Amino acid sequence: MLGVYCSGVSGAHLNPAVTLANCIFRKFPWKKLPVYALAQLLGAMAASLIVYGNYKSAIDVFEGGQGIRTVGLDTSTAGIFCTYPAPLLTKTGQFFDEFIGSSILMFCLYALLDDGNNGAGNLTPLGLFFVIYGIGACFGSNTGYAINPARDLGPRIMSHAVGYGKQVWTAGDYYFWVPVIAPFLGCTFGGFLYDTFIYTGDSPINAPYMGFTRFVGVRAKARRSTMV
Template identity: 35%
Template sequence: MTIGLCANIAHNIANSGSNDSMAWSWGFGTMAGIYIAGGVSGGHLNPAITIMLYVFRGFPKKKILIYVVAQLIGAYIGSLVAYGIYRNCILNYLETNPEQMTDVYNSFVTDRMDGVADAASGFLTEFVATAFIGVIVLALGDDSNAPPGAGMNAFILGLIISIETMAFSASTGAALNPARDLGPRLALITLGFSRHDMFSDGWWIYGAWCATITGAIVGAILYDIAIFVGGESPINYPRNSVKRVGHKAKVRWRHRFRRRER
């Protein structure tokens, strides 16, 4: 988060770098995060990926909230660090360009770009982009599908994030990750920026959260239908097992309703 946001600020406010430098910074920042945390936690870094892995690869349900909170805290702190590094630059920019607050916001949070994306196309952008990521994450972890050598997953995912940032940032800023958008919003509010500006548009929920999570899930469905042959995925559960699970669920719900009636 710190590396990616600093690249955004350098380009948007300090007139340094380029769109490509921002894309590479986000990609290799992601790669660094996965290399640092991947061996201990899996290096999800992204609530959409955590939820997808719960649904399709048996990630423990009790860990979802812990992971999502950790991801949000990381994005929040990373945003504060990036602001601290460029604080003087940001304040000087606003002093001479008070009408350009949008440049500051766009350096930290994602949004639909004026004249490029409306609500529908913005949602579709994040949906498709995160579906690609979901497919790639599952492919890299699929032992039956020629996965890369040890230690290469983070490098490949970093390249993918860079490429997707180049492809999709002109439309929405390429959130690809709910925490990447919400963390900076909360950080800016903490720093005294307008709460109304941060949450006046529903993009932060329907674009950064709903589109990315549903995109990752649909990407996983497509991968498991077309490629995956393992038994972990609900797509590949034997029909008899699905029926048994459904029957057990019905029985549990009946018992709960009967207890409430009593």
Template identity: 45%
Template sequence: MPTKEHELNSDASSSVIINEHVNEPHPHRMFSYFDHRYRMRHYFAEFFGTALLIFFGTSVNATVTFNPGFAPAKWVIITLGWGFGLGNALFVSMGNSGGHLNPAVTISGAIFGKFPWRKVPGYVLAQILGAFFGSALTFGVFRAKFNEFDGGSRQTKGPQATAGIFATYPDPANSVWDSFFTELLLTCILVFVIQGFFDDKMTPAKGFGPIAVGLLVLSIGISAGTTTGYAINPARDFGPRLFTLAAGWGAKPFQVDRYYFWNPIVAPIVGGILGHFLYEFFIVPNKD
């Protein structure tokens, strides 16, 4: 993520370009309200990055739900869609906002002094709103298929349930604490490995960070994701769940499975903090 010094240097270089080419507007000033857009750029990147992630992910969920022919390879298709979708979303956002797209990443980064607390509320809000918007895009694309599948009666459980296209729901065999532990552990692994990807003193994924993170999420999903749907991201679950509340599913998505909705909010945040701590404490770089 750009530092304050980097931002100042960027401003200075922009001024030089404009002064040297008086008759040629700077490409970033092609539209009005540049200063306002510049101040909000990180939040815009988080919003659209998260929206893309959720659009790709929930769209692949819809595709396998509405096309029974995909059933034999359903989980492989889903994990590929989410993994590659995240990679694409990070290419849009990582160079600008840092590509958090996940409150667990944002909050754990702030706790360990790698991200300013003053930006946390804006980042988290942008992520949740982006997830809601991405869900709305998916619903718009597949609206006719939803109506064909359930006759317009939106269901959360049962053979014609479609709420799972958007939010995550645990395996019926799970207890509340089984699911909590799984989400905590998977998010812990996510944040732990991400620290290694972007640690300059170790083996950073320079130049291919988005691909590396996408493959990490693919690995998590294909190995252990079936037990909870691997939210591993409070915004990824809460934003789409809010959309189902507003789009005809009612309050059921918040009530089923013993009010499970809080689990993919709290567990990933705790897991993210734990993953960050474990990396900082145990992965000690060699002395120069």
């Protein structure tokens, strides 16, 4: 919630999957997507490194000795930084848990921002806090509800670098790719659902042929301009 208030000048996406959905449905410039995604990833890495540095001594004691870093044990601390699935889940279950959570996130975020549908206005960050809290309460026990590729991948890279080793990538039958890919697809689907059933503003979903003709027209215009 505080992150949204602090980074409002840039739109406070804080999530590459949200940025992608905004590029698709809200005309956010595509050229900014790589810049935003990189900034979000680096921010997550920096934040997790600060947390690790602050609690390094406590982690040493809890893990059983200085420099001991483990994944998947009762005394493991890797879960502080990135998500790991419950052992009972299949790969399909892992994926859809993240997909559904991310879809709900994007659907509710668009509802909070939609002034044509009693949007939350200045209370959007508070509303988003309750949305994420609800997603965590409902989906947290399965996968840890990453619902944000940067929030999971950034700390995972950091935890590998500080000594948790390759297990951060192999744990959960190579689970690491699920919280990276599923949120992109889930947020896109959530945005699609909101614009299809509720949103009445400017969106590709509300354009003729779902904006396909506009997309083709832009591409054709770009080709003509390069030929001049």
